[in-house]
């Protein structure tokens with residue numbers, strides 16, 4: 001089998017046994033791999049109503065057919081499971097080098113089942129699988145866990161683990177790999193923690209076979225050329241990383257500030273990508289086979305590590321009213337060490353600050369002299385540590401994410417979340433397509449299920465009026481479908497600034513020997529989208545949850561360049577349901593599922 | 599008339615972050631980039647008062663023009 005390794009490794013954590021299975025090629029081609037194939041297996045094997053922490057829930061770690069091949073930025077893997085945060089199907093994506101190593105070990109997917117009686121680590125060296133006691137690393141932060149396990153592992157092995165956040169079942173915890181890369185969202189780390197699994201160490205020795213190596217050389221050269229010539233992937237991302245967005249999003253007046261109370265942060269310059277590059281950047285970093293190298297490696301005082309990304313800078317910065325870059329860098333660092341999702345962690349602190357502003361959290365609730373005042377950068381690191389360890393009342397509630405925390409304190413409306421997952425760094429009141437995308441995302445509040453910022457702000461592939469309503473449903477659908485394919489193929493979404501559907505088809509065909517067209521690729525994405533939707537409906541996620549926080553629907557932006565706007569979601573949603581082939585109520589029609597072969 | 603120009607990322611090199619320009623009436627963003635010796639091809643995003651701008655639109659007293667080279671995504 002070209003591209004694919006052809007094997008699934010099924011691991012039973014309850015009795016520390018495993019078996020390998022042949023990959024079903026027809027199913028793989030239909031659902032591609034990664035997010036799509038992982039979701040298909042979830043639908044077959046895990047009842048949608050299962051509690052996320054029930055041993056019956058499974059964690060599927062899935063590479064795509066292009067993972068570990070020479071295709072540009074083809075080093076991604078997905079963690080697919082039922083989310084404890086949203087109750088939806090979750091699939092969180094990560095880069096680095098771990099995913100490609102799993103492929104080199106000979107596996108497309110790992111299926112983790114059951115629950116280990118005691119903390120355990122799994123070592124995979126090609127077909128040698130070993131279960132080892134994890135008592136000595138349980139409770140340890142990510143960098144420490146990684147260096148201890150590196151000593152026990154074969155040379156150059158790659159390490160994936162959870163931090164204290166996942167161990168303590170924080171619903172906003174991540175799965176970490178290569179120290180600072182995160183499958184961040186939807187609390188996937190907690191599901192791994194609930195299975196008493198601390199780490200998976202992997203070392204592989206075989207490369208996937210390629211259907212047409214000559215052709216692949218040609219199309220890789222062509223795609224690399226496109227990535228280099230494109231302003232975003234050839235200049236913007238390599239020079240400034242994602243952080244360069246701070247100023248542009250702020251200049252447009254859609255940079256949510258103080259928990260989305262306003263959308264223009266007058267101190268944005270202090271947390272900008274330009275400021276980061278001038279004062280804190282040590283070097284750039286890249287993932288497997290990636291020519292873009294958008295990763296940053298920064299230093300602030302005693303702290304030195306990967307990141308921070310744009311989303312993180314915003315979440316700990318403007319969302320919390322913080323303009324001190326050092327505090328942001330340190331909070332990012334500790335989020336990675338605790339194994340927490342930086343977006344959800346920052347937005348949860350922002351919600352706590354609003355609860356404090358509104359008197360729902362009082363000084364009597366706060367210990368250790370910490371602050372929840374807007375702009376309290378000096379307290380961020382301690383809040384992150386408390387969240388990861390569920391320390392104290394507030395730390396324990398923060399570990400549950402903003403929605404459950406705000407509900408506990410009697411004001412759920414301050415949670416800036418969709419389907420209980422915290423929203424990212426773009427105010428949809430001034431970017432209307434992105435608002436529709438947030439509301440309909442299959443894993444709740446998320447920008448990478450469809451990055452409408454690309455056409456609505458950056459003008460790629462063409463400039464759309466960000467305030468317009470017309471045509472946005474169509475754009476959202478195409479972006480969601482194409483993204484579902486990219487996530488399933490094992491590529492980084494950032495390649496899509498420069499590569500189009502046809503480009504992806506060419507790369508895929510050269511590796512797999514298929515004859516996919518651009519239409520086939522979008523149809524595969526559509527199929528995956530509908531499969532996820534179907535799973536969510538069966539899990540009890542009602543279409544009434546295709547909405548946004550009331551603040552974004554009803555309260556006009558109070559000032560700045562996007563002043564006076566609300567989201568106007570209700571004007572876009574019916575059209576979206578219609579072009580998806582769903583009923584007026586948002587349920588996929590039988591004929592739609594049949595046509596797509598879901 | 600006086601307008602404010604904000605520059606970002608690589609466009610700041612040798613120019614600064616924020617400038618005030620005195621321009622003739624009916625001047626356009628095209629005049630602004632000419633004055634600042636910025637090539638049109640280096641401008642990826644042009645905003646006037648935070649809204650999508652046009653190279654040929656007439657500027658008004660105290661407008662804010664923000665100019666970005668190709669930037670990243672997040």
Ligand code: SF4
Nearest residue numbers: 287290292293294492
């Ligand atoms: S673009 Fe950035 S995140 Fe994506 S694979 Fe390359 S370095 Fe990693």
